Amino acid sequence: MPNPESFNSFSSSAETGGESAKINQARGQKANEAFIESGAGDSIFQGISREEFISKDVSKMSLEEQRRAYRELLEMKAKLEQEAAAPATPETPAPVAREVAAPAAETVSAETARATLNRTKENPQAKGWFSKKAIAIGLGVAILAGATGGYFIGHSTAPSPDNNQGVAEQVIGGDENFEKETIGIKDGYGEKGMWLSEKKTSQNAFTSAEEVAEVCDNDECEMMKYAADNQVESFADYLANLPEEEQPEGFKGLSILETEKKLESLSDEEYEAIQKQYNGTMDRAFTRRVTVNGEKNNAYMRHKGGDVVHENMELVKCTTNESNLEVTEFYWLDENGNEIGSMMVKMTPVYDENGNIVGFKGCMQVISDKDSPVYDGLDEIPDPEPGTGSESTGNEGTGSEGTGSEDTGSEGTGSEGTGSEGTGSEGTGSEGTDIKPKDSENLQRIDEKIDKEIEKDIGTKEIKHNPNPGVSEKEKTEKPSGSDYEGTKPKTVQNETSKPAEKVEPKKQENNYSEDKGGKNSSEYAPVKENKEAQKKADESETKVKDAPTSKQEVNDALSDLGID
């Protein structure tokens, strides 16, 4: 800042006496008068004398005065520099400041400075040193209270809106007033810096689905867990929009705002427990692509100002008008395979030329029906991107996989509402929904579509889609590997005292009725003796079958021949 007193002083190099000194003095006085007459300093000194201004306690100035003063001082300085560069004429005497100030060593030209700068950029040690200097300053930002564009760095805390005094200290000089500490920004709100992502489509977005997808390797469920883990507002949005069956106890039926407040009230242990439960819910989720049209509700993030910390971030409601927006719908099934409910999130897959999912885009907010009560209590903001229809994927050739356009029959059935109850949404929400599990007419197309998606989605894991809904982790057992599995073995009983089997001798038959062994009643048991004669006679009299007697008389005659009455 030029010293106002210098306007009335002599250059140290001026002669103290003689004609030159008188000329210099005259020039100085004339310069002062010219300056005053020009009114360059009028605004600064408006209403007060220069002496009064110099002596005035800057800290007691109003904020507006200080701003004005600082701006005008800068302008004055720039003007003086310009005039110093211009050739002096009798009509426009050179500023006294040039004459009176001791000549400083000339600095290098802009070209020379740039050349040195470029060389320095090639030196790693130099770059490292300069970077450390920049970080040491503290890259937090302090915004002037109430200012629309005022900006300063270096102060450790943002001034409160009512603290004009504190702000004034920042405005006017006073390097000593700047505390060189980093303002509490954690990489742009949340450890992973989600909110400050340069790839976000709008300032109000939770994050960039593209970046989250890169971290989570394009796994939708992991993306939802990641976003909730790094931004409590995202967590509240997701929890409040889950199907009630999947909401943790104590959070059922709450609005987004109520959910956020409740989360904030939890202890660390309780919070982690809720997170764990939520993560399990997301692990059990199935996913599908849904095309959305019409007015929908979203919860957006808004920065209220000041430091980018949780206290200065808030959720707001925004109604958007969607047109062919492809989103990801998460849905859950009960143990019988029936759909419990669903939740749509603005995460749109990005496909390569082969139809493989290679990423996602979107803001990762839940999108739901306009009349949903979960948005109660939130301030409302206008659509930051009105008329754009959000992220339509209609232009992407492979993007049409997820839309109703490929499914020629489903759009008609969808809009008519047949079988749409399975999607969990009705009215405009179901328009364009092309997969309706309960619509038997679409079953074939659903199967084909699922097969196609599995083929294309190289990274698809079965676990993500949970082929065993309703099966808890405890119940799951690990399938033995081929090398581990030994199959079943026959049971063997090993008796330590066993001996080789003894040879069993055949037992003698004690009773041989073919021998007459005598005995008390032996006469009653006539041994059967072989009688060849009788046998022969019987054989000869044997009647052939075809000659067998057929009448009673013939039978009697046959018996008589044998000597039998």
Place this chain on the structure above:
Amino acid sequence: MDNYLIDRETLGKFVDELIKRKALPVNTPEELNNLREESIKSLDDKIGLAVFGSLTAEQNTEFNQLLDRGNVEESDFENFFNRIGLDVEQKITDAMNAFGAEFLGGQNA
């Protein structure tokens, strides 16, 4: 690949803060990204020129000799700027403040 005097990530954070505070004349993410990149480069330039534009010819020559040394360390730069009495942190601060003010449309707009 662009080369920066200050660590690009550090510059990016600063620019991001500015972007948050001003409605920008951009319609697409690409435009926003381009604006961000240009702002980062511009900021880095301003800081560099603010520092090296403050050197005298003699000091500039000495600094270049420092760069030419094969075994220069960060402490050498610290010593150099301390010896010539140039407060580099202040220069960087001033440059960033000026950039911020210009970006947001005037220091006290």
